[in-house]
Amino acid sequence: MTESRSPLDGLLHGRRILVCVGGGIAAYKAAELVRRLRDAGGDVQVAMTEHAQHFVGTATFQAVSGHPVRTSLWDAAAEAAMGHLELAAWAEIVVIAPATADLIARLAHGFANDLVTTLVLATEARVAIAPAMNHRMWRHPATQANVAILREWGVQVIGPDDGPLAEGESGPGRLREPEAIVRALAAA
Numbered sequence: 001m002t003e004s005r006s007p008l009d010g011l012l013h014g015r016r017i018l019v020c021v022g023g024g025i026a027a028y029k030a031a032e033l034v035r036r037l038r039d040a041g042g043d044v045q046v047a048m049t050e051h052a053q054h055f056v057g058t059a060t061f062q063a064v065s066g067h068p069v070r071t072s073l074w075d076a077a078a079e080a081a082m083g084h085l086e087l088a089a090w091a092e093i094v095v096i097a098p099a100t101a102d103l104i105a106r107l108a109h110g111f112a113n114d115l116v117t118t119l120v121l122a123t124e125a126r127v128a129i130a131p132a133m134n135h136r137m138w139r140h141p142a143t144q145a146n147v148a149i150l151r152e153w154g155v156q157v158i159g160p161d162d163g164p165l166a167e168g169e170s171g172p173g174r175l176r177e178p179e180a181i182v183r184a185l186a187a188a
């Protein structure tokens with residue numbers, strides 16, 4: 001019997017990847033992204049914003065990543081094991097998915113007011129964002145200016161796709177499909 005292989009097999013073999021989950025409706029798709037990154041051979045850890053936890057629980061990400069999930073700077077047990085600076089140094093690739101308008105704004109202005117923004121500011125890893133939001137939020141000049149700042153710093157911007165959105169409207173703002181995010185990270 002032949003072993004079934006994922007089409008993503010080996011694309012990110014052995015790469016240490018930190019997935020940062022923002023507080024948008026597409027947060028549930030980040031669990032699929034973690035699975036696909038692992039299919040691609042990545043060692044994946046997950047950090048979530050406070051708002052992300054309204055959409056998906058930590059248990060889901062713990063199960064799919066095989067690692068404890070970080071949610072706060074103020075977690076004594078986690079800081080005793082792998083502190084946030086160690087986690088920032090551990091990562092070779094940081095991917096923020098979904099990257100909300102709010103998170104993009106804070107990243108573009110150097111905020112370090114929660115775990116995810118602090119990790120991104122403290123890391124020397126390659127950083128990618130996969131934005132997902134309402135199409136008006138995406139088109140807003142504030143969001144576009146913030147994304148331009150991140151691009152200028154060398155942040156890889158993956159998506160968003162144009163299509164149906166969760167609120168029943170359609171336009172640019174859909175999270176790129178997890179497999180396509182993996183391929184974009186591998187190609188960068």
Ligand SMILES: Cc1cc2nc3c(=O)[nH]c(=O)nc-3n(C[C@H](O)[C@H](O)[C@H](O)COP(=O)(O)O)c2cc1C
Pocket residue numbers: 021022023024025026049050051052099100101102103132133134137
């Ligand atoms: C039901 C619901 C869905 C939301 N979906 C999105 C979204 O898809 N994209 C977005 O940018 N913000 C969305 N928001 C707003 C964010 O949750 C809010 O701006 C928050 O501050 C995001 O911060 P964080 O990404 O740092 O967690 C949504 C809010 C609610 C209540």
